[in-house]
Amino acid sequence: MTPVEQIKSRLDIVEVVGGYIKLQRAGINLKARCPFHNEKTPSFFVSPARQTWHCFGCSKGGDIFSFVQEIEGMEFPEALRILAQRAGVELVHESRERRDARSRLFEANELAVKFFETQLLKSPAGGRALAYLRDRGLRDETIHAFRLGWAPEAQDALLVFLRGRGFSDKALDEVGLATRARDGFRARFRGRIMFPIFDGSNRTVGFTGRIFGREEGEYDPKYLNTPETPIFEKHRILYGLSAARKEIRRRGVALLVEGQMDCLLAHQATSAHAVATSGTALSPQHLVVLKRLADTVIFSYDADVAGIEAAKRGIDLALEAGFIVRLAVVPKGKDPADLIRDDIAAWQELLEHGTQPIIGFLLEQALAAHGLASPEAKRAVVTAVFPAIARISNTIERAEWLEQVRLRLGMTQANAEAFWQEVVKHEVKSIEAPQVSSEQDRPLPKEILSRRELLEEHLVALTMLQEQLNDLGDETIVRSLRNRALYRVALTAVQPAEGASLAIPERVSRFQDAIAEEFKPYGERIVFMVEEMAESIRDLLEERNACLREIRTLDLRERLEAISTELEAAERSGDFARTRELTERFRESSANLAALFSETSRVTETVS
Numbered sequence: 001m002t003p004v005e006q007i008k009s010r011l012d013i014v015e016v017v018g019g020y021i022k023l024q025r026a027g028i029n030l031k032a033r034c035p036f037h038n039e040k041t042p043s044f045f046v047s048p049a050r051q052t053w054h055c056f057g058c059s060k061g062g063d064i065f066s067f068v069q070e071i072e073g074m075e076f077p078e079a080l081r082i083l084a085q086r087a088g089v090e091l092v093h094e095s096r097e098r099r100d101a102r103s104r105l106f107e108a109n110e111l112a113v114k115f116f117e118t119q120l121l122k123s124p125a126g127g128r129a130l131a132y133l134r135d136r137g138l139r140d141e142t143i144h145a146f147r148l149g150w151a152p153e154a155q156d157a158l159l160v161f162l163r164g165r166g167f168s169d170k171a172l173d174e175v176g177l178a179t180r181a182r183d184g185f186r187a188r189f190r191g192r193i194m195f196p197i198f199d200g201s202n203r204t205v206g207f208t209g210r211i212f213g214r215e216e217g218e219y220d221p222k223y224l225n226t227p228e229t230p231i232f233e234k235h236r237i238l239y240g241l242s243a244a245r246k247e248i249r250r251r252g253v254a255l256l257v258e259g260q261m262d263c264l265l266a267h268q269a270t271s272a273h274a275v276a277t278s279g280t281a282l283s284p285q286h287l288v289v290l291k292r293l294a295d296t297v298i299f300s301y302d303a304d305v306a307g308i309e310a311a312k313r314g315i316d317l318a319l320e321a322g323f324i325v326r327l328a329v330v331p332k333g334k335d336p337a338d339l340i341r342d343d344i345a346a347w348q349e350l351l352e353h354g355t356q357p358i359i360g361f362l363l364e365q366a367l368a369a370h371g372l373a374s375p376e377a378k379r380a381v382v383t384a385v386f387p388a389i390a391r392i393s394n395t396i397e398r399a400e401w402l403e404q405v406r407l408r409l410g411m412t413q414a415n416a417e418a419f420w421q422e423v424v425k426h427e428v429k430s431i432e433a434p435q436v437s438s439e440q441d442r443p444l445p446k447e448i449l450s451r452r453e454l455l456e457e458h459l460v461a462l463t464m465l466q467e468q469l470n471d472l473g474d475e476t477i478v479r480s481l482r483n484r485a486l487y488r489v490a491l492t493a494v495q496p497a498e499g500a501s502l503a504i505p506e507r508v509s510r511f512q513d514a515i516a517e518e519f520k521p522y523g524e525r526i527v528f529m530v531e532e533m534a535e536s537i538r539d540l541l542e543e544r545n546a547c548l549r550e551i552r553t554l555d556l557r558e559r560l561e562a563i564s565t566e567l568e569a570a571e572r573s574g575d576f577a578r579t580r581e582l583t584e585r586f587r588e589s590s591a592n593l594a595a596l597f598s599e600t601s602r603v604t605e606t607v608s
């Protein structure tokens with residue numbers, strides 16, 4: 001057994017999911033209001049028999065791993081580690097020595113945090129740093145909760161402390177606490193206010209140290225960060241995320257600020273959805289982490305051009321990753337930390353009512369810079385705004401912004417279209433969507449199913465439930481290729497075996513075994529439907545007939561529409577023979593439609 005299989009065999013999905021949300025019985029399955037989208041009636045189902053979950057509302061689904069990933073906003077390896085621990089399964093892919101070495105690194109960091117915390121509270125220099133933090137507006141409980149500390153000036157104070165606890169200089173170098181000097185090792189962080197950085201399990205993976213008590217110099221930067229280490233991957237870790245995760249999920253919004261102080265003061269000012277990048281630019285990996293938790297990111301930056309310029313790359317990435325991007329622009333020359341300290345009400349008002357959609361902001365800025373007076377000015381405005389619009393991944397949103405800009409600039413459709421083509425040609429090449437999925441984690445693509453596709457899915461599920469089928473093999477009624485493949489499998493799965501009709505669970509397992517790999521997640525969805533319908537629908541045969549009628553009605557309506565378009569064209573061109581032929585076809589289809597309706601009402605009458 002692989003560790004994943006071992007974990008699955010030891011943990012029950014009902015307990016794992018039930019630890020996060022309240023589940024209620026629904027026949028052989030359990031249901032709940034989905035934790036991943038907003039809804040009033042439950043469409044989130046858990047199957048104890050198959051150890052899977054699926055939401056009919058947002059089409060997410062999977063096993064315990066994907067559930068923990070989704071709800072904790074974690075990558076697969078993190079979810080694996082948490083569940084392995086819970087199941088008492090040793091992860092063998094990581095050798096004992098390596099794991100021990102890694103846990104030694106965490107241990108060193110944890111001891112360092114404690115050392116720095118004590119220095120902040122007990123040493124005279126630490127006292128001055130503490131006074132500074134309070135002066136910047138931090139409350140003691142925030143300082144305590146985020147475990148801020150003080151790294152003393154002395155070259156080897158921390159090293160002496162950690163050597164005394166059995167750590168070699170080499171290990172301290174590896175975790176980034178020590179750095180190699182000409183005559184041995186010395187502490188990397190000296191005379192600095194220390195901000196520990198935590199991972200999803202609240203372990204310290206690194207630090208940011210802010211200079212204090214002296215001027216910064218060429219080799220002595222204002223902010224010093226832990227370098228990449230085996231446990232610190234800058235492009236994945238967001239400062240404040242372990243504290244902000246819950247609130248980001250609750251709001252569906254992540255607030256991105258630049259610095260640690262901004263982040264801490266934001267948390268203190270009831271903006272507990274704030275996170276900061278740790279001494280690095282916002283990366284696609286950061287966004288993958290946030291995307292599991294939120295649909296919207298708010299960038300909070302200084303109003304000046306440099307502030308926006310600095311945020312530009314991150315904003316582009318966020319648009320490409322499908323986020324709704326808004327800006328919270330703080331007054332010029334201030335950072336969020338200043339604004340919060342000086343005028344907390346203004347900060348809260350800004351976040352509550354004052355954030356602007358990024359495209360609107362860019363448009364206003366470009367208009368202010370170039371005006372509208374000449375064709376050249378319009379071109380400049382378009383050049384500033386269209387590339388950002390091109391990065392929006394939602395088609396409807398993109399179209400709406402294009403239209404707004406067009407109207408604002410008083411351009412004709414044709415003109416706007418020509419400009420757009422030009423921009424897209426240049427931009428689209430450079431746009432690359434970040435890799436979101438891993439092998440273990442394959443949510444269904446977010447798609448809006450048409451009514452027809454939904455009906456087809458119902459037909460497949462209802463077919464699985466029939467005692468007897470009279471219309472075997474009639475698969476042409478199902479139009480989507482995916483649903484047709486599933487329908488074909490369903491028709492085979494319900495065939496009696498050795499003359500005996502099969503029970504539902506047997507059919508289900510036949511169905512699941514026969515589905516092609518690429519359709520498995522959709523098959524899972526059908527199985528949940530089958531189980532739901534088995535409980536809730538009394539006349540399964542009539543339900544299936546109604547479903548078939550409904551699909552045929554849609555077909556006929558479409559055909560009628562197509563014929564009437566052709567008919568119009570034939571009439572306009574004076575083609576009498578064609579007109580007559582089409583009129584006849586139209587009459588035929590109308591009659592069919594009418595017949596379908598009378599069938600429906602006859603059934604309705606017998607039922608009532």
Ligand SMILES: [Zn+2]
Nearest residue numbers: 034037055058
């Ligand atoms: Zn959902």
